[in-house]
Amino acid sequence: MSLEVVNRVPELRAAVSRARASGLRIGLVPTMGALHAGHGALLDRARAECGCVVVSIFVNPLQFNRKDDYERYARTLPADLAFCRERGADLVFTPELEEIYPREQRVYVDAPSLSEHLCGMHRPGHFRCVATVVMKLFNMVQPDCAYFGEKDAQQLAIIQAMVADLNIPIEIVPVPTVRESDGLAISSRNVRLDHEQRQSATALHRALCAAAASIASGGGVADAREAACKILKDEPSLQVEYLEIVDPESMRPVDEIRGSVRIAGAVWAGETRLIDNLLQRSAQ
């Protein structure tokens, strides 16, 4: 199968319609490009489950809080297309900015209660713009299912809530985080780390693991946070933005550990922001 690349919505809809008319299950992998092994896991899962795999590549300016982060965001389209081809995608949608936002956006999808904590607290408006662009892509493609990485846990929770609360007939498939051999979650922003920052960055995952171990052995919220923060404090080159233990559905910090919790953290290594999280069941 050859890879079809389109950049206009009508072409996209026509290509998807042909696949649907052939009875194929349509899977969407929404990305901002700079594709890496994390996206690879999404693509592999989609390929295994769907007859037609659609990848969207669009760096959404609205969801960036810092202009420099938007401008510095890696854009590697030729490599991304080769990656999609190798992984067996059928259709790639690479719209220009005006194709997604032909006029000033007036209507937004918002999940205020799910955006209060964690990244939402530190990136005002970010998730509103993520939910809105994902809704747009959902309506452009109308896939049967869509694939999202667990690394962006709050984003995943918001998209799952959006689909449930707005009755969108799309199945959301969460895909586990892919990590480097030393535990660092793979991210498009990792390339910005210098050698020393790259070494320190592993502390985030180690901190989450320490919190998870504390919870697994019956520790409470304070114990778990302390275990994590102790590790992060030993890396003076990392600045902690947050480290919280939250309910995996509501994304609100919990007072006590019951059932499953998500341990989520964000740190800055210089000018680069890194996030990661782990799901952990309580000891009881």
Added chain:
Amino acid sequence: MSLEVVNRVPELRAAVSRARASGLRIGLVPTMGALHAGHGALLDRARAECGCVVVSIFVNPLQFNRKDDYERYARTLPADLAFCRERGADLVFTPELEEIYPREQRVYVDAPSLSEHLCGMHRPGHFRCVATVVMKLFNMVQPDCAYFGEKDAQQLAIIQAMVADLNIPIEIVPVPTVRESDGLAISSRNVRLDHEQRQSATALHRALCAAAASIASGGGVADAREAACKILKDEPSLQVEYLEIVDPESMRPVDEIRGSVRIAGAVWAGETRLIDNLLQRSAQ
């Protein structure tokens, strides 16, 4: 054709799927019941354009700002079903509250810039809840087109913006306001008016017509508003909530009349709120 009545989303989707599989165009007429000649015009238009006409009847509690207004809202299901049958609807969706809101709603569709003025200013949160429930109904039915009355002009503008800005593949069909012989816009709330209020209520339409005539003869914004307010002042039993001349797309008050404008008003007759509007082209 007999009328099918369903109250669960899976039944609704199954019935619509059968119609779609037969190649029929699906038209949705979303209503809160208490059907009258205004809804009749929506149904007639849908019947003329679609092979399968779906009517939803759901009084959405979230969009009411006053609990008493919600509780007093007319509920006339047997008559509504007879009305749908006579007008040739194919499918009526009459969900219970829990079918639409099985849990607390976390995700909303919002059009903040379009909700700042007119009804949006006086009914905080109203249009967010209207847009959200319409989005839910759109995703439940996935119609080819949906019918909305021009009487609720701000609602119509917000739904049109929602469809455009979120790339929803549904055609929105605006249907002109239906009026009593004396000009009063037909509304489910008109039955609450006593004899005297019913007489006074015509002043709203007369006021809009006076503003339209002023604009047609070259009057400016101040002239048009003055012409309308003069008529409303002569009806001491009406309390004016707003009377504005707005851009028909942005729903913002205009400073000068250029192209088409919408003249929109809301008044209270005792405890009953009435709205109406007219579209008018400038004299130039």
